[in-house]
Amino acid sequence: MDQKYINLFDTYTHGGMNRRDFLDRLKALAGAAAVTPILAQLENNYAHADTVAADDPRLVTKEVQILPDIYGLLAMPKDAKGKLGAVMVIHENRGLNPHIQDIVRRVALEGFVVFGTDYLSLIGRTPQNEDKAREMIGTLKPEDVLAMSMDVRLALSEHEASNGKVGAVGFCWGGGAVNALAVADPDLNAGVAYYGMQVPAADVPKIKAPLLLQNGGLDERVNAGIKDFEAALKAGGKTYELYVYEGANHAFNNDTNPARYNKEAADLAWGRTIGWFKKYLA
Known part of the structure; x- marks a missing residue:
């Protein structure tokens, strides 16, 4: 195209x-x-969203109210032995749609307790209409989004199936939310930001979590901030890895979007994502 x-x-x-x-x-x-x-x-064509079926017998999956007024999708392996690392999945600016729910299940199959937060919980939850979802997300205050992220991170660390370590992966709007959470929450154990907006360089010294940053080479809008962000990470001696997938667009991981999905980049980035969590959440 x-x-x-x-x-x-x-x-x-x-x-x-x-x-x-x-x-x-x-x-x-x-x-x-x-x-x-x-x-x-x-x-997006959500008819192609179920890479892992909603009723996959290998998983325990259910919609839950993890905290007062905070809803989302919780998934974990059915036959897990021992405590597991926990992962927050933070959606794009379309809310907790079928594609992101599938991401929750995919991560859970890799051996984690996973929660996909619906950040529109406070104002009516994610609607089916994507334009409406984008409008609703535009009304959220950054401080409220951050507070919700921190509350969910704490709740997952205390979940009965969790080993206490929590990571976060986010896409687009959610990638920016992961970066913001890494600044604000010193107890975040790992972060993975897919094509997410960067935090100001002045905030980077506050970051404690190891960060994996995954960007599409054609994504000029988001990539404009990479240079300053990486310079600040290096200057601060932060643990991070940055990958820019040449020829890939913004949202290259979204396999329900034919024009922007890039299977080669998505598969490589996914392997790195799971490896990152297995390294830092064990």
């Missing part, structure tokens, strides 16, 4: 324009007849 369509969609999905303006600009770029087939490639 032409990169200009993907870039336009990225601008739209991150609040740069409303849907009507996006469709008008797409029509102007591609022609009216091409809009529908292009949208079929650009927009």
Whole structure:
């Protein structure tokens, strides 16, 4: 697909324009007849979300209220022996959708207690309409998001199946939330940020958790902040690894999005993610 369509969609999905303006600009770029087939490639298709089935017999999976007013999806191996490391999964700006729920189950199959938080819990929970979800996320206050992350991190550390160590993985909006949590919470044991916005360099000295940073080479919007962030991490002697997957777009991990999914990059990044958690949460 032409990169200009993907870039336009990225601008739209991150609040740069409303849907009507996006469709008008797409029509102007591609022609009216091409809009529908292009949208079929650009927009998520959750019919392909269940890499791990919701009722997979290897897992115990259930929607739970982990704390007052905080809902989400909890998953863990059914036949786990001993305590397990715990992982928070932080969604994109579309909320706790089927793709992110599948990510929760995928991580759980690797031997972790996993909770996918619905950050829209306080204002009605994730709706099916993605535009509505993005609008709702735009109303969240950063301090409330951070407080929810810290509360969930603590709750997972105290979960009966947890060994007390907690990591966090986030995608896009959630990747930025992982970076912010690493600054604010010295008890976070590991973080993995997929194409997430960076924190200010001045905040980097507060980071204690080892960070794995995974970015798409074509993601100019997010990548603009990499240089300063990495310089601050190096200067502070922080434990981190940074990977930029050449030829991959923002959201390259999302296998429900035909235009932006990059299987080679996603598979490599996934292996690194699981390896990171197995190293620091054991």
